[in-house]
Amino acid sequence: MMRHTLAVLVENNPGVLARVAGLFSRRGFNIDSLAVGRTENPAVSRMTIVVEGDARVLEQVTKQLHKLVDVIKISDVTAEEYVDRELVLIKVSVDPAHRGEVMQIADIFRARIVDLGRRTLTLECTGNDGKINAFEESLRPYGIKELVRTGKIAMLRGARFTGLQDNGTKEEVQ
Amino acid sequence: MQKRGAEILVECLLAEGVDTIFGYPGGAVLPIYDALYDADIRHILTRHEQGAAHAADGYARATGKPGVCLATSGPGATNLVTGIANAYMDSVPMVAITGQVPTSMLGRDSFQEADITGITLPITKHNYIVKHVDDLARTVREAFYIASTGRPGPVLIDIPRDVSGAVTEYRDSGPVRLPGYCPKTEPDPQQVVRAVRAIEESERPLIYAGGGVINAGAHEELLRLAEMLLAPVATTLMGLGGFPGDHPLSVGMLGMHGSKYANYAVCECDLLIGIGVRFDDRVTGKLEEFAPGATVIHIDIDPAEIGKNIGVDIPVVGDVRRSLQRLIEQLQPRLASRWRDKIMQWKKEFPIQFEDNGRVKPQEVIREIYNVTRGNARITTEVGQHQMWAAHYYTFTKPRTFISSGGLGTMGFGLPAAIGVQVACPGETVIDIAGDGSIQMNIQELCTAVNYDLPVKIAIMNNGYLGMVRQWQELFFNRRYSYTELDNPDFVNLAEAYGAVGMRVTKKAEIRPALEEALRIPKPVVIDFLIEREENVLPMVPPGEPISKMLG
Numbered sequence: 001m002m003r004h005t006l007a008v009l010v011e012n013n014p015g016v017l018a019r020v021a022g023l024f025s026r027r028g029f030n031i032d033s034l035a036v037g038r039t040e041n042p043a044v045s046r047m048t049i050v051v052e053g054d055a056r057v058l059e060q061v062t063k064q065l066h067k068l069v070d071v072i073k074i075s076d077v078t079a080e081e082y083v084d085r086e087l088v089l090i091k092v093s094v095d096p097a098h099r100g101e102v103m104q105i106a107d108i109f110r111a112r113i114v115d116l117g118r119r120t121l122t123l124e125c126t127g128n129d130g131k132i133n134a135f136e137e138s139l140r141p142y143g144i145k146e147l148v149r150t151g152k153i154a155m156l157r158g159a160r161f162t163g164l165q166d167n168g169t170k171e172e173v174q
Numbered sequence: 175m176q177k178r179g180a181e182i183l184v185e186c187l188l189a190e191g192v193d194t195i196f197g198y199p200g201g202a203v204l205p206i207y208d209a210l211y212d213a214d215i216r217h218i219l220t221r222h223e224q225g226a227a228h229a230a231d232g233y234a235r236a237t238g239k240p241g242v243c244l245a246t247s248g249p250g251a252t253n254l255v256t257g258i259a260n261a262y263m264d265s266v267p268m269v270a271i272t273g274q275v276p277t278s279m280l281g282r283d284s285f286q287e288a289d290i291t292g293i294t295l296p297i298t299k300h301n302y303i304v305k306h307v308d309d310l311a312r313t314v315r316e317a318f319y320i321a322s323t324g325r326p327g328p329v330l331i332d333i334p335r336d337v338s339g340a341v342t343e344y345r346d347s348g349p350v351r352l353p354g355y356c357p358k359t360e361p362d363p364q365q366v367v368r369a370v371r372a373i374e375e376s377e378r379p380l381i382y383a384g385g386g387v388i389n390a391g392a393h394e395e396l397l398r399l400a401e402m403l404l405a406p407v408a409t410t411l412m413g414l415g416g417f418p419g420d421h422p423l424s425v426g427m428l429g430m431h432g433s434k435y436a437n438y439a440v441c442e443c444d445l446l447i448g449i450g451v452r453f454d455d456r457v458t459g460k461l462e463e464f465a466p467g468a469t470v471i472h473i474d475i476d477p478a479e480i481g482k483n484i485g486v487d488i489p490v491v492g493d494v495r496r497s498l499q500r501l502i503e504q505l506q507p508r509l510a511s512r513w514r515d516k517i518m519q520w521k522k523e524f525p526i527q528f529e530d531n532g533r534v535k536p537q538e539v540i541r542e543i544y545n546v547t548r549g550n551a552r553i554t555t556e557v558g559q560h561q562m563w564a565a566h567y568y569t570f571t572k573p574r575t576f577i578s579s580g581g582l583g584t585m586g587f588g589l590p591a592a593i594g595v596q597v598a599c600p601g602e603t604v605i606d607i608a609g610d611g612s613i614q615m616n617i618q619e620l621c622t623a624v625n626y627d628l629p630v631k632i633a634i635m636n637n638g639y640l641g642m643v644r645q646w647q648e649l650f651f652n653r654r655y656s657y658t659e660l661d662n663p664d665f666v667n668l669a670e671a672y673g674a675v676g677m678r679v680t681k682k683a684e685i686r687p688a689l690e691e692a693l694r695i696p697k698p699v700v701i702d703f704l705i706e707r708e709e710n711v712l713p714m715v716p717p718g719e720p721i722s723k724m725l726g
């Protein structure tokens with residue numbers, strides 16, 4: 001099973017997230033992650049959806065998403081050159097004796113310490129899937145008390161972009 | 175000009191060409207009903223909101239124009255749900271308007287609050303809650319546009335009470351601008367060329383036509399294409415009437431209750447041309463063995479239908495009518511076809527038939543309905559055996575004359591739908607072919623028919639059973655008739671109580687005179703046909719089997 005990263009531009013209407021999420025659950029598509037936020041255009045939000053499935057599933061996902069009136073454009077960036085990032089916050093329990101070790105790990109992953117408790121450290125790290133997973137694994141032995149990931153966001157490299165077409169309309173799919 | 179939301183709504187409905195609304199009032203729609211009081215729109219008060227939704231649906235199927243229904247918040251809105259789902263499954267253009275609690279009370283479980291946009295999310299093409307009166311006009315315009323273009327479907331507009339009651343400066347909303355909605359109507363020329371080539375190379379083409387043909391108004395093009403190719407045409411339940419059932423190239427319905435010759439044709443064709451269809455499981459049976467030797471062309475307005483259920487070799491996405499026109503332009507007529515001759519032979523060899531034993535057979539009743547109406551009636555149905563007999567024994571020759579719940583299979587659809595059809599087609603004969611079970615699901619609408627002098631005829635195929643379920647119990651559950659026998663009211667008395675005319679037929683010889691009399695009476699008439707109780711619908715493909723394996 002292949003993972004695909006879709007960049008989905010949607011109208012910034014209330015309920016649009018429910019429409020997209022409902023579609024996935026109703027049709028039995030598996031969402032790996034979904035991140036949503038504003039774009040350069042305040043009327044448009046962008047969802048980055050990571051979905052698992054073979055070519056057939058992906059084709060259906062794309063076509064069904066297109067049918068939602070609030071969905072303006074869908075790009076599957078998986079096969080393209082793109083930058084992807086995810087942010088994770090991890091709270092680990094560390095006694096003062098191990099603090100140094102954890103801070104070293106943070107250094108290696110270019111993570112930042114964003115909060116310090118008597119027995120906890122909270123770290124922030126950004127990167128792609130692989131890096132975040134590795135970071136999580138390295139901290140696991142110390143005891144992860146809490147972990148939250150944003151889900152992946154992605155953008156094409158270079159001059160290419162997944163914004164709206166000039167006429168502002170949805171691409172036609174066949 | 176200063177106007178109230180409700181007045182703006184009515185004005186926008188008029189601008190969309192709405193002449194009739196089917197509805198039921200309540201607190202949250204009081205401002206709307208007040209505006210309707212002296213509006214130039216006909217409002218039909220049904221006896222249940224489900225009836226209003228199905229009536230709007232019937233109206234839409236008969237005319238091709240969006241049907242409009244209206245209900246109050248909470249229970250009014252939830253009562254529409256089955257009707258909306260029904261329209262969604264069969265791609266019927268419809269605009270459902272619901273009242274909602276005032277915006278300030280939303281989200282607090284207020285009296286008669288139901289999250290109807292949430293509830294109808296998966297059964298509408300799109301839906302709206304209008305939170306500000308200034309958005310109302312634009313929303314109504316968009317709703318009609320979305321409901322009636324592309325692949326049609328229901329759109330719901332939820333209007334909080336303070337929005338319909340608010341006063342604002344009313345301006346025209348301007349043209350619809352929906353960046354995320356642009357149905358593709360013109361087919362890709364290259365795909366058309368590929369389809370033409372595949373057709374030219376085929377020896378045994380079969381056309382499989384569905385409701386999309388009727389929605390697109392493509393019945394003439396379909397006829398032309400079939401005659402050019404000498405290709406047999408099988409239709410789905412939804413496609414009945416999209417191709418003349420009495421045409422030599424017609425092989426009737428395919429699938430679970432299809433004709434043997436249609437299903438054999440599917441098995442032996444080398445090219446299957448699906449037109450406005452969705453390869454539903456009731457059509458394909460076991461998917462892996464559906465049209466095993468065929469190249470598949472699929473023509474449809476909805477790209478998401480391509481490849482949803484079955485692999486398609488040549489997709490043609492576009493308006494069905496335009497797509498067929500493009501094909502026809504590039505095709506040469508065939509002069510002879512051994513394949514056609516073979517099918518003609520099958521039609522003689524394996525006719526759809528029943529055994530006449532001198533009693534009241536439902537098949538014969540339907541055949542007589544066809545005879546006395548000379549095939550010129552609009553037929554609605556409920557759901558069950560009688561629906562399949564109607565499909566088999568009434569020969570539909572024109573689009574929009576067979577109006578039946580296909581995708582959802584909604585018992586209780588036929589009577590309210592017949593009311594909607596009769597409202598849309600005042601001078602025509604409208605007959606609901608009903609079952610004794612189904613008719614009781616919306617029997618209250620008899621009152622609506624009587625109130626508005628809508629002379630619909632209701633022919634109940636009364637077998638004292640939930641017959642279709644009983645048939646499955648007989649065939650697949652060892653005749654254990656678990657809760658499928660019905661103890662019914664006296665339908666004749668019931669009809670009379672509502673102010674309609676009731677008749678009963680217990681003998682074969684009475685069938686025709688009763689029908690003739692019913693058609694003479696300019697009032698709603700219920701005919702209770704006491705039919706052979708354990709008659710089965712045949713042929714039948716058992717569920718999950720390939721469609722070549724037919725019983726009967």
Ligand SMILES: Cc1ncc(C[n+]2csc(CCOP(=O)(O)OP(=O)(O)O)c2C)c(N)n1
Binds near residue numbers: 583642
């Ligand atoms: C609302 C609804 N409930 C249940 C069913 C399941 N169902 C399908 S056919 C049928 C029996 C219908 O009985 P009747 O109307 O008497 O028709 P018959 O099959 O006897 O002709 C039932 C219960 C359904 N289709 N719709």
Ligand SMILES: [Mg+2]
Binds near residue numbers: 639
């Ligand atoms: Mg029955």
